[in-house]
Structures are given as structure tokens and as C-alpha cells.
Amino acid sequence: MRASAYPLVDAAGAAALVLQHTPVLGTETVALADAYGRVLAADLVASSALPPHPASAVDGYAVRAADAGRTLRVVGESAAGRPLSAHVDAGTAARILTGGVVPEGADTIVMVEDTRVDGESVTVPDGLKAGTNLHRPGSDLRAGERVMPAGTQLGPAEIGLAAALGAPRLQVHRRPAVALMSTGDELVEVGETPGPGQIPDSNRWALLAALREAGADVRLLGIAPDRAEDLRKLVIGALREADALVTSGGVSVGTHDLVKPLLESLGTVHIGRVKLKPGKPFTFATVFPSPASGAQIEREQRVHAAPGAQGQGEGKRLAFGLPGFPVSSLVTFEVFVRPALRKMQGFAQLQRPSLPVRLGFHAQAVGDRTEYHRVTLRREGAELVATSTGSQSSSRLMSLAGAHALVRVPPGDQGISAGSVVEALILALP
Numbered sequence: 001m002r003a004s005a006y007p008l009v010d011a012a013g014a015a016a017l018v019l020q021h022t023p024v025l026g027t028e029t030v031a032l033a034d035a036y037g038r039v040l041a042a043d044l045v046a047s048s049a050l051p052p053h054p055a056s057a058v059d060g061y062a063v064r065a066a067d068a069g070r071t072l073r074v075v076g077e078s079a080a081g082r083p084l085s086a087h088v089d090a091g092t093a094a095r096i097l098t099g100g101v102v103p104e105g106a107d108t109i110v111m112v113e114d115t116r117v118d119g120e121s122v123t124v125p126d127g128l129k130a131g132t133n134l135h136r137p138g139s140d141l142r143a144g145e146r147v148m149p150a151g152t153q154l155g156p157a158e159i160g161l162a163a164a165l166g167a168p169r170l171q172v173h174r175r176p177a178v179a180l181m182s183t184g185d186e187l188v189e190v191g192e193t194p195g196p197g198q199i200p201d202s203n204r205w206a207l208l209a210a211l212r213e214a215g216a217d218v219r220l221l222g223i224a225p226d227r228a229e230d231l232r233k234l235v236i237g238a239l240r241e242a243d244a245l246v247t248s249g250g251v252s253v254g255t256h257d258l259v260k261p262l263l264e265s266l267g268t269v270h271i272g273r274v275k276l277k278p279g280k281p282f283t284f285a286t287v288f289p290s291p292a293s294g295a296q297i298e299r300e301q302r303v304h305a306a307p308g309a310q311g312q313g314e315g316k317r318l319a320f321g322l323p324g325f326p327v328s329s330l331v332t333f334e335v336f337v338r339p340a341l342r343k344m345q346g347f348a349q350l351q352r353p354s355l356p357v358r359l360g361f362h363a364q365a366v367g368d369r370t371e372y373h374r375v376t377l378r379r380e381g382a383e384l385v386a387t388s389t390g391s392q393s394s395s396r397l398m399s400l401a402g403a404h405a406l407v408r409v410p411p412g413d414q415g416i417s418a419g420s421v422v423e424a425l426i427l428a429l430p
């Protein structure tokens, strides 16, 4: 029984250990069209003020507030992109369109609806205030101001800001290349008719989706049979091209469970068993792209221990051996793999957000293991109330499908009583 060689580590310690071994990947420059979802590698600093010039917020007339109540001579027009060179002096006005540069001399804009136009003159109302209906230069951002810190994920508004500041490309962290493999002689391709004792390889598709959501660039390796040599060849081939390997299945204590011994032969197994439910057999290793180069690389890395310099090439790779049971593989992905992939991409925020929720049921504790209980949430007044998704069996994907949150139930014999308020990891809000 090999697995007994691995000490049972507690769940929080295991998660910290994974992150400790996880490098931040290097950076690359991407065009704005490819920036969505990426993570800024350097602070974005405003190269110019926003807006760059005083701009009108409405269609109307640029005037001096001191000319309130008077009839003024119109000296020209300032439209967006076509500024007026004339000066607005006392007794004059300039027609102005939304986005047009406020001409020198004018200090306020009167909306066209509030004026009376007669040929080349315009009458403006009483009580004008300077600074109305215009955006002052630098009122959004001053030149030199930090717009977004490194570690910010780029969404529509962030990309829009970069574009408004005239940056056609952004420096972001590389996305981790992850090789994904299912193991097990019982697995068949989804869509094929399973023979006796066979089941569809569902983990591949669940994990592919989870990996993509976490920002990984996934290479699918398909199904590896429970034969040591085949598994070894597939894994070694995959490691040359990937920053990390994710497998599912083959990490229990059975004689067909070949992943742990394989990872041991390729590098160092740091975690072989975790006090976690589901997911006790979760395995984490650092391995080398080719087994022969291991010792030499270890030496080189000690010499050039540049943080962030790791990645594709000859550096160490991360290997995550997830358990085969569908819920176990997804929950261990959540707890261990997702934060690591986010660290690789330079995310400032590695964990799911958490919110206080009131338990609508008694959450049983499970001896010496931390349980991640799957729940749905509903609003009750100002509170979120959690309902269990039912049987928490590690093979029952229905316990995770549609779940809004994970409630961490600490080891012990108390559990968490109904009515308690706990911090839950939010997967999706109702």
C-alpha cells in the first residue's frame, strides 16, 4: 500500500504549500483585442490627462458666465474634433457640440434648449454658473496618475481606459499552458457507447471548463490507460510543452493507481494525501520536463533563481493529480489548482470571494477532515441563506451542479449548527 507513505496534511497547509511551489509566469505584450481577461503585469500609468482638453458635455453655446441674461454675438462653432480657434470675449458666444473643445475665454456651456437664437445672435438665461456642462481637463485622470495596479484583471472598462489613454498594447502575464489527462481503463470517449463496466470520461470536459475559467491555455491529452509505461510516455511528452499537468484518477491506493509513483520518479511529490472531503487522495508534485535533466536543472535553478523566470523551457513544472471521482476532482481543482493558476497569471486576488451566509441546515463534520459542503443560496431580507445540495457523495455531480457556494466545515465532531453565520466561498450568486 504505497499511499500510506504519504502523511495526511491538513487542507489549509496543503493549499499554502501548493502556492509556495507555484511560480509567477513571465510577461508578454498583447494587443487590446486580445487583452480581455488577462492580468496586467505592470501598473498602468496615465501618459496624458483625461479628458485631454476642456470638453462640452452637451450641445449648446460656450459663453462667459458673467454674460448671463444678455444677447451675444455668435463667433463660430466648435464641434468634436474641429476646435474653434476664435476667442470667446465678453458679449460673444460660440456654438458648441457635445465633445467639442471649449474655446478659450468661455467658462460655461448653456444648453441649446435654454437659449433663444436669432440669426447670428443668441440670448442666454440669467444666473449662469462657471464650469457648468463641461468636463475639465484631467477631471477623470491627471497625467502621471496610477490608473490600475499590476495584478488587475482586464475587463471591458479597464481595456476602454487603456485605449482612451492611447495604449494600443498592454503588458500582461503569460497564461499557463496546462496539459489535461484522464486516467483509467474504464473510461471511454463521451459519445461512444460504453461497454460492460465502462463509463464516459466526464472529468475531461468538466476540468477543461474549470481550467479555462481559471485562465489556462489547455492541451487535451485524452485518456491514459492504467499501464505504467503508456502513462509515463504521455506525461513526459506533455511536460515538455506545458507549465502544469492536471490528471484525474489513479491516485488512490489500488494497484492500478499509477500516478503517484510516476510523479515520484519524475520529481518530488509534496502532497500525497489531504485531510479533505471530498479529495483525500489529492496529489501535488513538482516535476521536470525530461527525467534525465532533473538534477542538472535543479543546479541551474539554484544559480539563476530569478522569480517569474520559470515557465515553458527547462524549468520545473507543477503536477496536480486529482482524484477520479467527479466531485473530488472539481473540488480539489477549486481548492488547490485554481488559486495556483491565478498566481501564475499574476492575479492580485487568488481566492474566490467570500460572503457571510446563514446555514439553513446542520452541517455535519467529518472526523479529521475539512469538508467543502456544496450549497445553494437564496436571499432572505438582507441575508443569504444556504441550503445543502443534498447527498455530498464524491461521485454525485448533482451536489455541485447549480451550487452557489462552498461552505468549509472544519474537522472535529461539532459540525456547524443550523442558523450559524459562516463565510462561504462564492461560486456564483443566485
Ligand code: AMP
Pocket (backbone or CB within 6 Å): 182, 183, 184, 186, 187, 199, 200, 201, 202, 203, 204, 248, 249, 250, 251, 252, 254, 323, 324, 325, 326
Ligand atoms: P480512481 O481515482 O482512478 O480510483 O477513480 C475513482 C472513481 O472515479 C472511479 O469510480 C472512476 O471510475 C471515476 N473516474 C475516474 N476518472 C474519471 C473520469 N475521467 N470521468 C468520470 N469518472 C472518473
Ligand code: MG
Pocket (backbone or CB within 6 Å): 183, 184, 185, 249, 250, 256, 324
Ligand atoms: Mg482509476
